Amino acid sequence: MIHMDDQLKTLQSWINESSYTVAVTGAGVSVTAGIPDMQHMNIVSTLQMMSETILKAAPGRYYKGVYKGFLKAVYENGPTETHRKLAQLESVGKLQGIITTNIDCLHSIAGSENVAEIQGSFAKNTCLSCGKQYDDPYLWSHGNCPKCPECGGSLSVYPVRHRVGLYQPDVIRAREWISRAELVLVIGTNGPYGGVYYDYIRPSARIAQINPRSTAFDTLMTWRVFRVLCFSMAAFQDRVHISFFPLVASS
Numbered sequence: 190m191i192h193m194d195d196q197l198k199t200l201q202s203w204i205n206e207s208s209y210t211v212a213v214t215g216a217g218v219s220v221t222a223g224i225p226d227m228q229h230m231n232i233v234s235t236l237q238m239m240s241e242t243i244l245k246a247a248p249g250r251y252y253k254g255v256y257k258g259f260l261k262a263v264y265e266n267g268p269t270e271t272h273r274k275l276a277q278l279e280s281v282g283k284l285q286g287i288i289t290t291n292i293d294c295l296h297s298i299a300g301s302e303n304v305a306e307i308q309g310s311f312a313k314n315t316c317l318s319c320g321k322q323y324d325d326p327y328l329w330s331h332g333n334c335p336k337c338p339e340c341g342g343s344l345s346v347y348p349v350r351h352r353v354g355l356y357q358p359d360v361i362r363a364r365e366w367i368s369r370a371e372l373v374l375v376i377g378t379n380g381p382y383g384g385v386y387y388d389y390i391r392p393s394a395r396i397a398q399i400n401p402r403s404t405a406f407d408t409l410m411t412w413r414v415f416r417v418l419c420f421s422m423a424a425f426q427d428r429v430h431i432s433f434f435p436l437v438a439s440s
């Protein structure tokens with residue numbers, strides 16, 4: 190039997206003791222909002238969603254497809270409790286940054302300010318005509334493909350434009366944050382993303398994983414890894430306000 194309360198107490202004390210905490214999140218924090226994990230998405234929907242050709246040639250069809258398959262869950266189900274708790278942790282000064290591979294903008298929508306979206310997101314838009322950038326998580330929430338307010342050109346989002354490449358400005362922020370972290374919370378993600386930030390974790394950092402399964406983080410400084418076994422996101426959400434994230438900084 191796993192003593193979750195003891196684990197939560199440890200985690201709580203780690204959060205209290207840390208003066209610089211960074212969360213690393215992935216698909217697991219968004220699935221309870223009904224957002225499909227891209228790895229398990231229907232290949233046709235994924236290809237359509239990631240096609241700038243369709244976006245340019247048939248914006249109406251593109252919007253319909255991307256809304257049905259992805260954006261509806263983002264805007265209608267909204268951020269999960271996990272996103273909200275992380276935003277609350279930041280607001281009381283106990284979380285200095287979130288590094289995410291998610292492109293759904295839900296950390297920003299939940300109110301987090303320091304979010305490094307290392308693969309870009311639907312908030313990061315470029316005008317296909319004049320090149321102007323628009324950083325707004327709600328641009329795609331208005332019922333059709335957004336247009337550039339300056340020139341009327343179509344906007345494309347970073348992950349579509351760059352085929353899920355790395356968004357360098359946020360990669361740089363991610364590295365800076367994680368290299369300062371005393372505590373790294375790994376939540377709902379399968380593992381490090383191609384060494385983008387993983388190699389920058391300090392040897393002295395504590396790493397707490399909130400993942401139901403083993404991940405690549407298991408091999409990193411194993412003796413420090415606090416793995417919350419069988420800790421489902423549902424349990425995480427139920428417990429957070431009880432013993433995990435009291436909204437009072439330690440004194």
Ligand SMILES: [Zn+2]
Binds near residue numbers: 317321341
């Ligand atoms: Zn423009």
